[in-house]
Amino acid sequence: QLQLQESGPGLVKPSETLSLTCTVSGDSISSSSSYWGWIRQPPGMGLEWIGSIFKSGSTFHNPSLKSRVTISVDTSKNQFSLNLSSVTAADTAMYYCAGHRGPTGPDSWGQGTLVTVSS
Amino acid sequence: QAVVTQEPSVIVSPGGTVTLTCGSSTGAVTSSHWPYWFQQKPGQAPRTLIYDTSNKHSWTPARFSGSLLGGKAALTLSGAQPEDEAEYYCFLSYSGARGVFGTGTKVTVL
Numbered sequence: 001q002l003q004l005q006e007s008g009p010g011l012v013k014p015s016e017t018l019s020l021t022c023t024v025s026g027d028s029i030s031s032s033s034s035y036w037g038w039i040r041q042p043p044g045m046g047l048e049w050i051g052s053i054f055k056s057g058s059t060f061h062n063p064s065l066k067s068r069v070t071i072s073v074d075t076s077k078n079q080f081s082l083n084l085s086s087v088t089a090a091d092t093a094m095y096y097c098a099g100h101r102g103p104t105g106p107d108s109w110g111q112g113t114l115v116t117v118s119s
Numbered sequence: 120q121a122v123v124t125q126e127p128s129v130i131v132s133p134g135g136t137v138t139l140t141c142g143s144s145t146g147a148v149t150s151s152h153w154p155y156w157f158q159q160k161p162g163q164a165p166r167t168l169i170y171d172t173s174n175k176h177s178w179t180p181a182r183f184s185g186s187l188l189g190g191k192a193a194l195t196l197s198g199a200q201p202e203d204e205a206e207y208y209c210f211l212s213y214s215g216a217r218g219v220f221g222t223g224t225k226v227t228v229l
Contacts, residue, residue, distance in 0.1 A: 039165075039220075047157075047165065047208050047220040060216040063120055096164060103216035105155030107176065109164045 002026045004097050004110035012091075012117050018084040022097030022110060029078045030055045035100035036080045038071065040093040041112075048093075052100060053080060060103070087117045121145045123211050123221040130227045131199045139224045140191040141209035147190035148211060154192035155210040156185055158203075165208065169194060196226070204228045 008020035022036070029036065037052030051061040053071045061069045070083040084091060094114050098106030122144040131137040141154060148154060156169035167176055169185035172192065182198045192209055209221035 046223045047159075047210075049210070049218045049220055052216065052218075062217065101170065104153035104212045105167070105170060105210040105218060106165075107167050107170060109166065112164050 002099050002108045004099060004108060006095060006097050006110045006113040008095075008113060008115070010114060010116060012087055012115060013119050014088055014117055015086055018082070018087050018091060018095075018115055018117070020082045020095055020097070020113065020115070022080050022082075024078045024080070024099065027099070028075075029073060029080065030075050035103055036071075036073065037098045037100055037106055038082045039096045039098055039106060039109075040091075041096070042090075042093045050082065050084075050095075052103070054103070089117050091115070092117045121211070121213055121219050123209060123219045125207075125209060125221040125224045127222070128225040128227065130229055131196065131203075133199060133201065133228055135199050136195065136197045137199065137226065138188070139194045139196075139207055139209075139226070140188065141193070141211070141221050142191045143211055145213075148187065148192045150187065152192070152211040152213070154185065154187075156183075156192075156194045157208045157210065158205045159208065160205045199226075199228050201228050 003025045005023045012018045038050040053059045068085045073080045094112045096112045097110040099108040124142045157165040159165040168179045173185040207224045
C-alpha cells in the first residue's frame with residue numbers, strides 16, 4: 001500500500017524559501033506511470049494544486065505560482081521535494097504531497113504538514 | 120487559469136440522494152478533463168473517491184458514483200450516511216497536465 005509522508009520546517013521567514021520533502025513507501029518512485037505532486041490548503045480555505053513531476057523529471061506547475069516553484073525527485077532516497085521561493089504570509093498553509101496514477105489528479109495523499117510564514 | 124465551480128453547500132437527509140456538480144469556466148466538462156472527486160473531513164487529509172470521471176478506488180464506498188451531467192462532472196451520493204458529512208472537492212485537468220481544484224461543497228446530513 002502506497003504511503004506518503006511530508007517533512008520539513010513548520011516555520012519559514014518571509015522572503016525565504018520553503019523546502020519540503022515527501023518520503024514514499026510501498027512503491028518505487030520510479031515505477032512506470034507514477035507522477036508525484038504537491039497540493040496546499042490555507043487555513044479554512046480550499047485546495048490549491050501546486051504542481052507535479054514525472055519520474056523522468058518533467059514538471060508541471062500552477063501558473064499562478066509562476067517561477068517560485070521547484071519540484072524535484074531523488075530516486076535513490078525514494079523521495080521528492082518542493083521548494084517555494086520568496087514566501088509571504090499568503091503561503092501559510094497545510095502542504096500535502098500526493099501520488100498520481102498519471103498526469104491527472106492525486107490518488108494517494110500524505111497526512112499533510114502545516115507551514116507558517118512569519119518573522 | 121480556469122475557475123472550477125461547485126455548489127457551496129447542500130443538505131441531504133439520512134438515506135437520501137444528492138448530486139454535486141463541478142463546472143469549468145472554459146466550457147463543458149468532458150472525460151478529457153479526467154474529473155476527480157475527493158472527500159475531506161475536518162482535521163483530515165483529503166481522500167480520493169472517484170478518478171477519471173467514474174472510476175472508484177478500492178476504499179470508495181459503493182454509495183458514491185461519478186458521471187458527466189449537463190456539461191459538468193457530477194458526484195452522486197445514494198443512501199447518505201451520517202459519516203458522509205464532509206467537504207467535497209472536484210479536480211479537473213487541463214492542457215499541459217495542469218490541474219485546478221473546485222471551490223468545494225459542504226455536505227450536511229440532516
